Amino acid sequence: MIDDIRLDSEQPLQHQLYQRLSERIIEQRYLPGRQLPSSRQMAQDLGISRNTVNAVYDQLKAEGFLQSRAGKGVFVHEDIMTAVNPAGPGRDKPVSGGMKLPPLPALPWLKTKRVEDASLPFQPGLPNLDAFPIRSWNRILHHQESRRSLRGYDSIQGYQPLRRAIAAYLRTSRGVRCEEHQVIITNGAQQALSLLAEVFLRPGDNILCENPGYRGARNALGRFGNPLIPIPLKNEVLDVEALPGLAPARLLFCTPTHQYPMGGILDLSQRMALVQWAGQNGCWIIEDDYDSEFHFYNKPFAAIQGLFENAPVLYMGSFSKTLLPAFRVGYLVVPEAVVEPVLWAKQISGGETPLLTQATIAEFIEIGQFTRHLRRMRQLYREKWQLFQQQVTAKLGGLVQPVAESAGMHLVLEGEFDDLALSQWLKAKGFGSTPLSAHFLGEQVRTGLVMGFASANEREIEECVTTLRSGLEGHRHRRGNRVS
Amino acid sequence: MIDDIRLDSEQPLQHQLYQRLSERIIEQRYLPGRQLPSSRQMAQDLGISRNTVNAVYDQLKAEGFLQSRAGKGVFVHEDIMTAVNPAGPGRDKPVSGGMKLPPLPALPWLKTKRVEDASLPFQPGLPNLDAFPIRSWNRILHHQESRRSLRGYDSIQGYQPLRRAIAAYLRTSRGVRCEEHQVIITNGAQQALSLLAEVFLRPGDNILCENPGYRGARNALGRFGNPLIPIPLKNEVLDVEALPGLAPARLLFCTPTHQYPMGGILDLSQRMALVQWAGQNGCWIIEDDYDSEFHFYNKPFAAIQGLFENAPVLYMGSFSKTLLPAFRVGYLVVPEAVVEPVLWAKQISGGETPLLTQATIAEFIEIGQFTRHLRRMRQLYREKWQLFQQQVTAKLGGLVQPVAESAGMHLVLEGEFDDLALSQWLKAKGFGSTPLSAHFLGEQVRTGLVMGFASANEREIEECVTTLRSGLEGHRHRRGNRVS
Numbered sequence: 001m002i003d004d005i006r007l008d009s010e011q012p013l014q015h016q017l018y019q020r021l022s023e024r025i026i027e028q029r030y031l032p033g034r035q036l037p038s039s040r041q042m043a044q045d046l047g048i049s050r051n052t053v054n055a056v057y058d059q060l061k062a063e064g065f066l067q068s069r070a071g072k073g074v075f076v077h078e079d080i081m082t083a084v085n086p087a088g089p090g091r092d093k094p095v096s097g098g099m100k101l102p103p104l105p106a107l108p109w110l111k112t113k114r115v116e117d118a119s120l121p122f123q124p125g126l127p128n129l130d131a132f133p134i135r136s137w138n139r140i141l142h143h144q145e146s147r148r149s150l151r152g153y154d155s156i157q158g159y160q161p162l163r164r165a166i167a168a169y170l171r172t173s174r175g176v177r178c179e180e181h182q183v184i185i186t187n188g189a190q191q192a193l194s195l196l197a198e199v200f201l202r203p204g205d206n207i208l209c210e211n212p213g214y215r216g217a218r219n220a221l222g223r224f225g226n227p228l229i230p231i232p233l234k235n236e237v238l239d240v241e242a243l244p245g246l247a248p249a250r251l252l253f254c255t256p257t258h259q260y261p262m263g264g265i266l267d268l269s270q271r272m273a274l275v276q277w278a279g280q281n282g283c284w285i286i287e288d289d290y291d292s293e294f295h296f297y298n299k300p301f302a303a304i305q306g307l308f309e310n311a312p313v314l315y316m317g318s319f320s321k322t323l324l325p326a327f328r329v330g331y332l333v334v335p336e337a338v339v340e341p342v343l344w345a346k347q348i349s350g351g352e353t354p355l356l357t358q359a360t361i362a363e364f365i366e367i368g369q370f371t372r373h374l375r376r377m378r379q380l381y382r383e384k385w386q387l388f389q390q391q392v393t394a395k396l397g398g399l400v401q402p403v404a405e406s407a408g409m410h411l412v413l414e415g416e417f418d419d420l421a422l423s424q425w426l427k428a429k430g431f432g433s434t435p436l437s438a439h440f441l442g443e444q445v446r447t448g449l450v451m452g453f454a455s456a457n458e459r460e461i462e463e464c465v466t467t468l469r470s471g472l473e474g475h476r477h478r479r480g481n482r483v484s
Numbered sequence: 485m486i487d488d489i490r491l492d493s494e495q496p497l498q499h500q501l502y503q504r505l506s507e508r509i510i511e512q513r514y515l516p517g518r519q520l521p522s523s524r525q526m527a528q529d530l531g532i533s534r535n536t537v538n539a540v541y542d543q544l545k546a547e548g549f550l551q552s553r554a555g556k557g558v559f560v561h562e563d564i565m566t567a568v569n570p571a572g573p574g575r576d577k578p579v580s581g582g583m584k585l586p587p588l589p590a591l592p593w594l595k596t597k598r599v600e601d602a603s604l605p606f607q608p609g610l611p612n613l614d615a616f617p618i619r620s621w622n623r624i625l626h627h628q629e630s631r632r633s634l635r636g637y638d639s640i641q642g643y644q645p646l647r648r649a650i651a652a653y654l655r656t657s658r659g660v661r662c663e664e665h666q667v668i669i670t671n672g673a674q675q676a677l678s679l680l681a682e683v684f685l686r687p688g689d690n691i692l693c694e695n696p697g698y699r700g701a702r703n704a705l706g707r708f709g710n711p712l713i714p715i716p717l718k719n720e721v722l723d724v725e726a727l728p729g730l731a732p733a734r735l736l737f738c739t740p741t742h743q744y745p746m747g748g749i750l751d752l753s754q755r756m757a758l759v760q761w762a763g764q765n766g767c768w769i770i771e772d773d774y775d776s777e778f779h780f781y782n783k784p785f786a787a788i789q790g791l792f793e794n795a796p797v798l799y800m801g802s803f804s805k806t807l808l809p810a811f812r813v814g815y816l817v818v819p820e821a822v823v824e825p826v827l828w829a830k831q832i833s834g835g836e837t838p839l840l841t842q843a844t845i846a847e848f849i850e851i852g853q854f855t856r857h858l859r860r861m862r863q864l865y866r867e868k869w870q871l872f873q874q875q876v877t878a879k880l881g882g883l884v885q886p887v888a889e890s891a892g893m894h895l896v897l898e899g900e901f902d903d904l905a906l907s908q909w910l911k912a913k914g915f916g917s918t919p920l921s922a923h924f925l926g927e928q929v930r931t932g933l934v935m936g937f938a939s940a941n942e943r944e945i946e947e948c949v950t951t952l953r954s955g956l957e958g959h960r961h962r963r964g965n966r967v968s
Contacts, residue, residue: 064752119636152603191834268548
């Protein structure tokens with residue numbers, strides 16, 4: 001009678017028997033009213049213990065699959081199918097082998113590929129993972145790891161000592177005007193952007209974006225279908241003089257202290273003009289201060305957020321580059337009246353930021369480790385930058401043009417080649433990069449490779465440039481049907 | 485000449501001097517062309533070192549605030565204001581004391597208060613923080629904490645060993661039909677809901693929700709303004725027979741294995757009827773399996789996701805209750821064709837889930853600690869549940885009616901009182917709760933308190949019930965102008 005049931009030794013027997021029986025009942029291979037063997041018989045037939053069978057029968061009875069009749073035995077429950085299809089027609093169409101899924105959600109409207117496996121050397125945005133002071137970090141982690149107050153719920157806005165530490169750091173290092181109650185901890189910079197899109201944008205609102213620019217911002221800000229309007233660059237920074245000629249916008253995304261990816265730095269009068277234009281035109285500026293910590297020869301320009309009191313600036317930063325990407329901790333600094341709407345959006349879209357990491361970062365900053373780490377990384381990245389530039393000049397002279405200020409973690413190598421194909425070819429060789437053309441909205445493309453040198457060691461820098469040389473020779477002028 | 489500048493000893497002098505001078509220039513208190521004192525003179529006047537003044541002057545020159553004229557000294561840069569207002573009018577309206585902010589974002593449309601400070605005993609949803617096996621957990625954390633591969637980027641979908649461990653756990657314990665490639669790690673259950681809303685809902689799509697029901701789900705699913713349609717309960721579970729009479733919907737949110745907050749359990753024929761109704765009506769079911777691990781006397785019913793192959797079910801769970809809320813790790817299990825759109829939404833809205841916690845949970849599950857922990861918690865919560873019920877019966881008999889199956893981490897105490905006022909009063913006494921009336925959409929309110937007993941110890945349980953007795957006497961029948 002139950003000779004269609006086979007159990008294997010891979011999984012718990014009780015679980016398997018439960019699955020086999022319930023499946024057969026649901027698929028109406030065992031019809032309502034059918035008698036099952038006694039538990040003794042079933043155990044004997046399957047070569048398993050009677051306790052196992054009894055446990056499964058009890059579970060199936062509790063769940064309504066089976067019913068006992070006094071003195072008669074165990075039966076498939078009579079009411080199962082009438083409950084499913086009281087009107088009857090279901091009886092003719094047993095659900096065997098599954099159902100048909102309802103309409104599926106639309107595939108993403110974005111054309112760019114989802115980034116996975118982004119930890120290759122030269123991947124833009126990746127800091128040097130080996131230089132992270134893991135021992136000091138772990139010491140602080142061990143300090144914090146057992147605290148009861150870090151186990152439950154704390155605050156949507158973020159762990160208060162971390163907000164205080166960030167506010168103090170930003171006031172001193174970046175000239176940001178802020179108090180801790182204006183700081184909101186986010187799941188990396190990406191959540192910061194996503195929350196701002198949700199809070200600020202209504203259907204039809206325009207968003208101004210540097211062109212070329214940061215794709216993560218475009219994806220987040222454009223996710224509800226709002227028009228993205230490109231702001232052209234002039235001398236590798238956003239062209240402030242072009243703003244009055246563009247459509248009115250609700251948000252303007254920019255990277256004034258190190259344009260991404262071209263590396264230009266807005267000077268003071270451009271900064272003032274930008275902020276004043278925004279104030280006069282009812283436009284909020286999102287200032288992404290993504291790698292200001294790494295200016296090699298001068299202190300970076302102060303953030304535009306701090307230029308004027310009440311500047312219409314939403315300031316964002318992240319520890320993904322200054323500490324580690326895997327922590328996924330970023331922050332927003334917003335005017336007081338903007339805090340509450342952002343917290344609502346954060347609560348609804350994902351809730352709090354994990355506490356232990358927040359507490360560890362807070363202590364890391366408070367005891368001065370953060371400043372020391374930044375100083376070491378600034379030195380290290382400067383050396384890498386020098387080596388990379390020197391290698392590029394020596395080996396790729398004439399093939400590419402390096403475009404960069406003395407800052408940051410990446411360099412653009414501009415040139416006439418199919419940058420998408422070259423980037424993919426390079427990935428197969430074990431080196432990350434992004435094609436410059438992918439950073440453009442619309443058609444005004446320049447081509448090149450965005451190379452993140454921070455994550456590469458000396459040997460990898462030399463190898464990569466050598467590899468690139470042969471890659472460039474193979475991909476030169478092959479721009480195919482690309483619009484130029 | 486610079487006698488309006490005062491420095492204090494609280495902050496770095498260099499930072500203060502930079503701030504004072506840049507402010508005065510931006511606010512046009514020092515006009516373009518004005519000469520500043522020599523660094524020697526400035527240092528003497530302020531009583532600080534000349535190196536400090538030189539560093540500030542260099543920075544301000546680099547940023548375009550100041551300019552040197554050979555042999556003449558240091559001046560406020562001539563070009564500042566013309567850059568800001570090339571047409572001239574700005575010269576008459578210096579920006580002093582700040583700007584006016586652009587229009588602010590709308591305040592949240594949701595009426596409920598944002599939850600903060602949610603770690604009081606009896607707060608619904610809070611597990612027992614003291615019973616967490618912090619030593620075993622930390623041992624595993626120390627195992628994982630220094631791994632280089634946990635520092636960078638890994639995968640939007642989530643750490644593969646964790647997805648594998650979750651898939652195995654759900655197959656065996658919950659009868660979920662899944663493989664690891666269908667599992668998506670989320671920032672708690674809340675992000676799971678938020679992602680589903682983003683992926684599945686188009687303007688006008690309806691969402692069916694149990695009434696009363698879980699507010700976090702309503703907030704997430706209703707955040708784009710889609711209509712929330714209440715499904716009434718019958719015998720404390722969603723009334724499957726009522727579904728055909730409701731408007732067509734794209735999503736249906738439910739808690740079949742322990743209705744939140746009323747505690748009912750859908751039986752097998754109701755489960756089958758629900759899933760078949762959804763399949764026939766093109767509706768996706770979101771199955772929130774939020775506390776199925778804590779059924780005290782029987783194994784919980786298997787998840788409805790596993791009832792049929794290709795059931796139109798989006799299954800979600802979280803480690804916030806089984807481990808700790810502060811980890812903020814949850815998961816979705818979705819049909820293969822739904823994975824990619826959800827990953828896109830996750831990438832855009834916040835990126836990866838922090839890696840170290842994922843790796844630690846994976847090992848915690850793999851070595852069997854998770855199962856042992858659940859077994860201990862099931863025993864512990866059963867004892868708390870028994871004590872709480874016994875205390876309520878003994879001390880609050882006639883004042884409230886406890887509503888609950890033998891499962892979970894909370895109990896509803898139903899009764900005729902102003903539950904909002906009583907909940908607030910109780911909070912002031914140090915005990916968490918949520919008013920039952922707040923879990924309703926529309927007007928069909930019942931009143932009571934949702935009490936999370938899992939987080940309370942024996943003493944707190946006894947104290948809380950005693951406190952409640954006096955609170956109930958104070959709040960009886962005072963329902964004011966509430967619609968009944």
